[in-house]
Amino acid sequence: MGPYSGSKSYSGGEIMGLKVFFSVLAVSVAISGCAKSPPPAPNHLIMLTETADGQADASFMEVDTLEECESRASAAKKVFPMAKIKYIRHYCTHTNIKFEPFLHNPEPEGPSYVFGLNFVKDGKVLSKVSNFKSMTDCENKGKQVCVISYQNIVPGE
Structure with missing residues (x-):
């Protein structure tokens, strides 16, 4: 038996759900990276x-x-x-x-x-x-x- 025997197989719906989850995660990371940072304190x-x-x-x-x-x-x-x-x-x-x-x-x-x-x-x-x-x-x-x-x-x- 290989190291992955007994691993769970995922249905098409579960795979689609994971794709959506990771897509949303990627978009939220991109948005937070683009968020405006406040200007530095005046000097x-x-x-x-x-x-x-x-x-x-x-x-x-x-x-x-x-x-x-x-x-x-x-x-x-x-x-x-x-x-x-x-x-x-x-x-x-x-x-x-x-x-x-x-x-x-x-x-x-x-x-x-x-x-x-x-x-x-x-x-x-x-x-x-x-x-x-x-x-x-x-x-x-x-x-x-x-x-x-x-x-x-x-x-x-």
Whole structure:
């Protein structure tokens, strides 16, 4: 007698039931793999204000939590009218991209940089920053937020 003698034979209905079971199992595994994961916690506040010539000026500040991000944004928005700064919007976002430190200079100093910011997950993740020679070049590229900043990307990050 072989090792499988005495094994049970399955009817066509039982085999069909097993096929359906494994098909449903495969679909549920596939669906759970495609389920949207929540975005990571924000680690940056990106504040956009308007320059004298109507362009978006971005400031990048590191934060530890969403609450800290929103609190800092709220505090800045309260001061802007007194300083005659026009608020555009802010992002509490996560990114692995590192920027030079933010400085509270009333008048920006040094070189400026033009960036195209690409966000995913409804602005919750800054996935890519592209460098451009001008705002026009950035705007012609489309599908990104074009900004000027006095903070460059930290090399090697």
